[in-house]
Structures are given as structure tokens and as C-alpha cells.
Amino acid sequence: MAIPILEIRELRKSYGQELVLQDVSVTLAEHQVKVLIGASGSGKSTLLRCINLLEGIDDGQIVLDGRDITAIGTNADEVRSHVGSVFQSFNLFPHLTVLANITLAPRRVHGVSRKEAEEQALALLARFSLEDKAYQYPDLLSGGQQQRVAILRAVINRPKILLLDEVTSALDPILIAEVLALIAELKGEGMTMMIATHEMGFAEQVADQVLFLHKGLICESGSPSALLEDPQTRECKAFLDALRKAGRL
Amino acid sequence: MSYRPSELRLQREAARHRASRRSTLIAVGSTLLIGIVLTVGITGAPGFDRVRQSFFSAHYARTSFPHVLSGLWLNLRVMVIAEIFVLIFGLLIALARTSKSPVLYPVRLLATFYTDTFRGLPLLLVLYLVGFGVAGLQISWIPNSAVILGTISLILTYTAYVAEVIRAGIEAVNPAQRMAARALGLSQVQTQLHVVLPQALRKVTPPLLNDLVSLQKDSGLISVLGAIDAIRAAGIETAQSFNFTPYVVAGALFVLLTIPLTRFTDWLTRKQDRARVQQGQW
Numbered sequence: 001m002a003i004p005i006l007e008i009r010e011l012r013k014s015y016g017q018e019l020v021l022q023d024v025s026v027t028l029a030e031h032q033v034k035v036l037i038g039a040s041g042s043g044k045s046t047l048l049r050c051i052n053l054l055e056g057i058d059d060g061q062i063v064l065d066g067r068d069i070t071a072i073g074t075n076a077d078e079v080r081s082h083v084g085s086v087f088q089s090f091n092l093f094p095h096l097t098v099l100a101n102i103t104l105a106p107r108r109v110h111g112v113s114r115k116e117a118e119e120q121a122l123a124l125l126a127r128f129s130l131e132d133k134a135y136q137y138p139d140l141l142s143g144g145q146q147q148r149v150a151i152l153r154a155v156i157n158r159p160k161i162l163l164l165d166e167v168t169s170a171l172d173p174i175l176i177a178e179v180l181a182l183i184a185e186l187k188g189e190g191m192t193m194m195i196a197t198h199e200m201g202f203a204e205q206v207a208d209q210v211l212f213l214h215k216g217l218i219c220e221s222g223s224p225s226a227l228l229e230d231p232q233t234r235e236c237k238a239f240l241d242a243l244r245k246a247g248r249l
Numbered sequence: 250m251s252y253r254p255s256e257l258r259l260q261r262e263a264a265r266h267r268a269s270r271r272s273t274l275i276a277v278g279s280t281l282l283i284g285i286v287l288t289v290g291i292t293g294a295p296g297f298d299r300v301r302q303s304f305f306s307a308h309y310a311r312t313s314f315p316h317v318l319s320g321l322w323l324n325l326r327v328m329v330i331a332e333i334f335v336l337i338f339g340l341l342i343a344l345a346r347t348s349k350s351p352v353l354y355p356v357r358l359l360a361t362f363y364t365d366t367f368r369g370l371p372l373l374l375v376l377y378l379v380g381f382g383v384a385g386l387q388i389s390w391i392p393n394s395a396v397i398l399g400t401i402s403l404i405l406t407y408t409a410y411v412a413e414v415i416r417a418g419i420e421a422v423n424p425a426q427r428m429a430a431r432a433l434g435l436s437q438v439q440t441q442l443h444v445v446l447p448q449a450l451r452k453v454t455p456p457l458l459n460d461l462v463s464l465q466k467d468s469g470l471i472s473v474l475g476a477i478d479a480i481r482a483a484g485i486e487t488a489q490s491f492n493f494t495p496y497v498v499a500g501a502l503f504v505l506l507t508i509p510l511t512r513f514t515d516w517l518t519r520k521q522d523r524a525r526v527q528q529g530q531w
Binding site (some may be wrong): 054078080089091095104110153154157 | 447
């Protein structure tokens with residue numbers, strides 16, 4: 001196996017009395033895509049939020065590109081500038097145009113000149129047929145367009161890893177397809193990704209490995225086809241059966 | 250095939266037309282009625298002629314106008330300078346109160362005490378305390394001018410209001426916006442500057458302008474310290490003639506001065522409301 005970009009070692013996290021992650025260990029190699037599945041409240045989002053340091057952890061370690069980012073005294077801003085994050089609710093900045101949204105971090109965090117940042121952003125938008133939206137405000141875009149812009153905003157700095165937290169959950173099926181196409185294309189380019197999703201079909205399509213989380217534990221993991229078609233644990237079977245009944249699988 | 254409006258549509262349009270003509274008629278009628286009642290009520294009052302002579306005398310309006318106008322020039326300068334300082338200090342206090350930095354803890358404490366105190370104190374009292382009290386200290390480097398001390402009182406009082414309005418705006422920005430900015434690697438300060446503040450100020454522009462309108466008219470209160478502003482100038486004229494028309498002149502000029510800002514505030518509020526309706530945020 002190639003050198004790991006991300007190594008999570010026995011991560012433990014609780015909110016008050018409630019244990020949300022129980023000694024979770026995950027390793028992610030460069031260009032690898034791992035997909036987290038599991039019911040709401042199983043700890044998928046918390047795990048992602050620990051990786052970009054939006055949440056503090058109780059015990060364990062997270063090593064990003066050979067460096068322990070959970071060590072005391074770590075500069076969180078610096079770590080986050082190498083980690084791309086996209087959320088369920090887009091969170092584009094409504095007072096900035098699409099172009100200004102995408103160029104904000106390159107200009108302010110990475111010290112790229114305005115001209116250069118805008119050229120890069122426009123090229124990126126053009127590749128995903130969004131160039132005509134560059135000077136519009138996010139309010140005027142469809143949900144799918146907004147989420148695609150949010151993803152481009154997260155990848156323009158070439159992060160070491162991209163975290164996607166239920167990025168299609170707020171969208172209708174047709175808009176979901178355009179967002180998933182963009183993510184599939186990023187995978188084709190070798191982007192290392194950790195994805196929390198409810199879209200099983202998509203998990204099957206992009207995942208190198210699927211991890212099933214249940215009550216803060218990685219209950220089962222495996223290749224997408226193996227895990228989705230022949231789950232070994234009772235919890236995973238129950239979860240997939242429930243999805244099947246709801247017509248989501 | 251060309252479209253021909255159906256009988257139903259024609260009926261509907263006719264009904265709408267009738268309804269709109271009817272509301273126009275009602276509006277005109279009720280305006281006329283209230284106008285007549287007011288005119289008869291006021292002009293018919295027993296003391297009307299004396300009031301008209303002592304408050305609305307064309308002669309005294311003409312003779313006092315230049316004096317009142319030159320007094321108003323002072324009000325204008327005071328309000329502009331006060332507004333600039335109020336916005337700067339209000340912003341700084343709001344930022345201090347919403348920050349979580351431990352270094353700023355004493356500043357936050359002081360700022361909370363300050364806003365609580367000065368929002369409660371009547372402006373007139375602040376004017377007396379600063380204008381007479383501070384001047385009475387006879388500290389050499391503090392100017393002893395009624396205009397400067399009056400302006401400082403206005404700044405002290407209105408900064409407290411404006412700081413609270415801006416703070417409300419900062420707190421109204423969705424926390425997810427801050428989180429998204431931090432996730433991009435922006436620092437605390439960069440997040441505040443590029444993401445939170447621009448949205449916060451947009452949200453509170455109408456109430457902010459409203460406070461500035463209020464400050465403009467309250468600039469007339471510095472006259473109690475002896476500064477010769479429009480109100481004081483009108484008072485001097487009145488003392489000579491025993492006619493109150495100069496006060497009415499001063500009042501009319503103050504209203505004229507604030508109208509542009511109030512209209513602008515209304516326009517801006519309407520524009521923001523429309524934008525929200527279009528985005529379906531109701």
C-alpha cells in the first residue's frame with residue numbers, strides 16, 4: 001500500500017456523556033476514496049469534522065501527510081488550508097459573487113494575486129460549465145449549481161484531502177446527478193476523498209472502500225460490491241434492509 | 250392560433266377594475282373628510298388667530314431665517330462629525346463584545362457596562378454631566394467649548410445604541426457561514442472582516458440609519474450648553490420679539506435636513522424586503 005495521506009488512530013470523541021466515536025481507526029492512501037455510510041447519528045459527520053479540526057477530539061491521533069494535526073499547539077488554520085470541506089447546506093457566502101467565493105481563500109490564505117486567482121477560478125468554472133455564473137450571486141443559482149461551486153471553492157487550493165459531508169442531502173434527484181458527476185470527475189483526477197453519503201449507488205460507483213458506521217464504531221468495511229451485496233454483520237444488514245424498503249437502494 | 254380572452258377573463262378583469270376604482274374613490278373621500286375636520290377644528294378654535302400670529306408670522310419667519318440658518322450650519326457640522334465617530338466607535342465596541350478572545354475580556358466587560366449605562370441615561374443628563382461637570386474639572390487639555398463637549402455627549406450616547414445594533418447584526422449572521430470560512434483556512438480576523446461583517450452591516454443598515462436620523466435631530470439639544478445652533482438662534486430671536494415663529498422655522502429646517510436620510514432608509518428597507526421575497530425567504 002502507498003504512503004497514507006491520512007491516518008486516524010483510535011479516535012475517541014464524546015459530547016458530554018454520549019460517546020459518538022469509539023476508537024475509530026481509518027487509513028487513507030493518496031488518490032483513495034473512502035465512503036462512510038450509516039444511519040443519522042452514527043458519527044459520520046463528527047468524524048469528518050474532527051479531521052478538519054472543527055471538533056476537538058478526546059483521545060487518539062489524526063496524522064495528515066506525516067504530521068500529527070491533533071498535537072497540542074497545532075495551527076488549525078494552517079491545517080484547514082490543506083483540507084477541503086464541503087457541507088450539506090452549501091454555505092456559499094451570499095454577499096460575494098461565485099468568483100469571489102472561489103477566490104477568497106486563494107487570495108487571503110494562500111497569498112495568490114487577485115489576477116492569478118481569478119484566472120484559475122474562471123478556468124475551473126469553465127471546465128464544469130459554470131463560467132456563465134462567475135459574476136452572479138449564489139442566491140440566483142440552483143441548489144446543484146451552488147453545491148458544485150462550493151466543491152470547486154474547496155478544491156481550488158489543491159487540498160491534500162477533500163471531505164464531503166452529505167453534500168447531496170439537500171438536493172432533488174436531478175440536481176444530485178450533476179453534483180455526483182463532478183465528484184466522479186474529481187476522483188478521476190486522483191483527488192483523495194472521504195465522503196459521508198446516503199447515496200448507495202454513488203458509493204458503489206466511486207468508493208475504493210465503504211465503511212459502515214454504527215453507534216460510533218466502524219462495524220464493517222469492505223469493497224462496495226461486497227459490503228452492499230453481502231453484509232456480514234447484523235447491524236449492516238438491518239441498515240441496508242431499511243434502505244431497500246425505503247426504495248433508496 | 251391567436252389567443253382570444255374568454256368571457257370569464259373579461260368578467261374577472263372588469264370586476265378587478267371596478268374594485269380598484271372603488272378603493273381610489275374611498276381613499277379620496279376619506280382624505281377630504283379628515284382634511285376638512287382638521288381645518289375646521291384648528292381654525293375654528295377660539296385662540297387660533299393669536300396662535301397663528303405668534304407661531305406662523307411671515308414677518309418674523311423672514312427676519313429670523315438668516316440667523317436660524319447660520320445656527321443650523323453648526324448643527325450640520327456637529328451631526329456629521331458625531332456620525333463619523335459614532336459609526337467607528339460603535340463598530341469597535343460591537344466587535345469587542347462579540348469576540349471571544351481572552352485578551353479582550355476586560356474590554357468586553359467595560360463595553361457591556363458602557364452600553365448598559367448610556368442607553369439608559371437621558372441625553373439631556375449626559376449633556377449636563379459632560380458639558381458642565383467635565384468642564385468644571387478645569388483640566389487644561391480638555392477643551393471648554395460647549396460645541397465640543399456637546400458633540401462628545403452625542404457621541405457617547407449614540408455610540409451605545411449603534412454598537413448594540415451592529416452587535417445584533419453580527420449575531421444574526423448564520424454560524425454556518427463562520428464555520429465555512431474557517432474550514433477554508435481563514436483566520437478568526439479574516440473571517441470577521443471578509444465574511445461576517447459585510448453580511449452583518451447589510452442586515453442592520455435600516456435600523457442603523459434610523460439611529461443616525463435620531464442623532465441628527467438630537468444635535469439640537471447641544472443648545473442647552475449655550476452653543477449657538479439653530480434652536481439657540483431661534484431662542485435669541487424669540488427673546489427679542491416674544492414671537493415663537495423662529496422655533497417653527499428651526500423645526501421646519503430640521504425636518505428638511507433629516508428627510509433625505511429617512512427617505513433613503515425607507516427605500517433601502519423596501520429594496521431588501523423585495524430581495525427577500527424574491528429569494529423566498531418569507
